[in-house]
Amino acid sequence: MQTVTYDIIIRNADVIDGSGTAPYRADIAIADQKIVAIAPALSLHGYETLDATGLVVAPGFIDVHTHDDREVIDAPAMLPKLTQGVTTVITGNCGISLSPWLADKIPPAPLSLIGTQKDYRYASVQEYAKAVKQAQPAVNVGMLIGHSTLRVNAVADLARGATEEEIKVMQDILAAGMHAGALGFSSGLFYQTSKAADNSEVIALAKISAAAGGVYTSHIRDEYNGVLDALAEACDAGQAAKLPVILSHHKCAGPANWGRSTETLAYVTERRKTQAIGLDAYPYTAGSTVLDPDYVDGVIRIMISFSQPHPEMQGRDLADIAAEWGVDQKTAARRLHPAGAVYFQMREDDVERVLSYPHTMIGSDGLPHDSHPHPRLWGAFPRVLGHYSRDKKLFTLAEAVRRMTTLSADHFGLKQRGRIALNCWADLVVFDPASISDQATFASPKQAATGIHWVLVNGTIALANGKSSTIRAGRFLDRQSERFPNQT
Template identity: 50%
Template sequence: MRETRKKLIPEECDFLICNASVIDGTGGPARHADVAIAGDQIVGVGDLQDLRAETVVDAAGLCLAPGFIDVHTHDDWALLRTPDMPFKITQGVTTVVAGNCGISAAPFRMQEGLPDPFNVVPGLKEFSFETVGAYCQAITESPPAVNVRLLVGHSALRATVMGPDLNRPANADEINQMADLLDLALGEGAAGLSSGLDYPAALEAPLDEIVALAGVLRRHKGTVYATHIRDEGDTVVDAVKEALTTGQQAEVPLVLSHHKCCGHRNFGKSKITLAMIDEARRAGEVALDVYPYVASSSALMERFIGAAKDVIVIWSAPHPDCGGRMLDDIAADWGVTREEACTRLKPAGAVYFDMDEDDVQRIMQHPAAMIGSDGLPGTEKPHPRLWGTFPRVLGHYARDLKLFSLAQAVHKMTGLSAAKFGMSDRGEIAVGKKADLVLFDADEIADHADFDTPERPSKGIHTVVVNGQVAFTNGLQTSGRAGRFLDNQPNLRGDQ
């Protein structure tokens, strides 16, 4: 019996977490257990009280979960500009999926005159790379505090191949050039393709262009097509249909980015869109991500303001003094319409109060829904989702509103996310998985960031471990930066 134990569990480890309520990321119920870490791996789960360890943490009264995976971020550049990533580490996030909404740090060639959304990305000029390999090397040479899985942006491909002339469909030669760039990027470890069809950089890209590029993913295991659909307002149903058609025709896994229904006329349409998603899931792999707020945030654009009850201008290049003010107040002071004020303020960023709470909750409850923040780091007065998304789901929605169980909430930000984005070695607490972990107080966890003070850390996070190294403990971030660029791996698909 002793020989069997020795094969399964070592005699000693680097780090032992004892007496935890382990929520393992599969969606199953919590169980009392100890977890042992050696190097960057979990080497034991169970009753390990007699195991020798260099560091022992008594987690009595606390929950231990896999490190949270933020599946929808624009952190490509922040990982190099602000590698400590406090807005992620302090809420228990250990891995980010970057390169969403069609814009990515690689492969991308910066040029003048590019339309939205390129002008809302801090660091775009300083930290963009012509190959994913070069981006990976930069991450390796200057490791961030969290891991990164990178999508290739469709708009980034368009800009690289077509220059600023994006107000048209790509021709056959340009599509072939983009396909070659995408194929190379996937071969260098990119996680898939993303699109931002609701932005000027890709508005004129037809279905055939997207299908042709998404089809390249079939050559690379563990990749996915994630799309910011063509409209999230009045034609949201048609836009979801287009996205589902793209996934079906390209025969690739699909993720609908930050799914929502914007504008009062469209409140309740999530009943229709989710039914469409359910039907499509019978024939192929379809998932979605969502953030737990009724306000969105993006570039300040005329086409977005009509659906919003209120709009906060978070920054403006020509009028920096307007940052943090309501668009309607600015328009009233200037004696112009909301649309005219918008034009004067650009390039600018904004928060749009344009969603219904019932839709947000309905979408979050969907079994294929993952959690993603869609935060915009580096902007003035960012949306509070950048700092508060994951504790808000665990505290407000799981504990307080009982929208779903704590185990289900953790699954939506760990095991399910890892499965959909090709991270077979993360997202669960099990022997052999990478030691990305978060220890938190389920009774105390809560988001503190709000629209007035959006850069406030959450409470209730006790310890965060990234690849076996402590990144945050007892309210303080450590100097450890153990994050890695996560290359393609065989995927563990399914809803688990």
């Protein structure tokens, strides 16, 4: 009997397939970008063999919450994600997407977090998808269409709700974007660009996503004292529009709300009885976004991630800057503006409770254009695997992997990704479970994780022992072709 020789063999690995079940020892064969054989260890042969003895092979991680819209085009090597084992990023979260908008003005915050006016040059999702394909990033890219992005297209005054005519314009733009392959619609009612929108505006848009089989992700209106009402608003929108809701970076922010994750998760559990709801979280007690003087309370620590007028202040605490300048923190914040900040606004027990919730996906929420970014940009996924799974034992390694793979793929309709099974795309990560660890810190955030040996994207070796390949094989993930992968 003739021996079959495959393109690549991952040999003698402990396979964690993404389902949450216990690991098993096997060889995995890859050909034509797909997983084509899974067989007893040491039984398969390949033109290239990756010896994974003592290592784990898992599906490539899916970062469901990113702001990598521009990064995948401008820095397609995508090292902050690839070095974590991430093979797919979902862009356009929090109502902020780079397309569809051909900017006719300076982007207001938070749109400014991902680009300047010249960067908002994709009038349609088709144009953005074409740019991604031309850039050929090292990771796969799925995108959401942001509410704030739609509003700057259509709403004359962002300080008010949209008129019926403006809603119709946004619906038409969103429908075209969904037809072009977007995975869904996102909102960020917390931000000034969308704060004036009521839920009827959101529902009118969410219905367009629903009609195309998409999802609705929500950076809720209030993660502080009004968190329960804001959760209800997001869930109500999903229920009215009849589509799945994903609650972004779930948290209870500010000291007055520490410990309330018991309430919020109980609420989510209750709503899940009658509708599809998921959530994502990052494994840190600090968040990061624009520096807003309204959220400077003089109590929580705030670190500057960038400042346009005072770039020398990046990485420094706002309290220290204010003391140096002889002003209060709100005044210092206004002087630093436009700026970004890291807010140490959560408590560890809430973070652990949210991460432990069985329906929580992992998302980094990293901001790649910050000059001194939050360490989650480089460290979120290894931190879950190392610190929270291996060291703190919040959940098994197999369960940690499930939250980064099948759970995410299923929520976003990626049918042949996020799992190790025959005929699935060969998005894979090989790592050492004993040593995998995040190295990025708040003081030194741009540090690659340790313990990742290989990352494969669509059957191509993208990262080997910390070094990226010159061959990049990421794809733009069109919603239709991902949900029905055999169609042409």
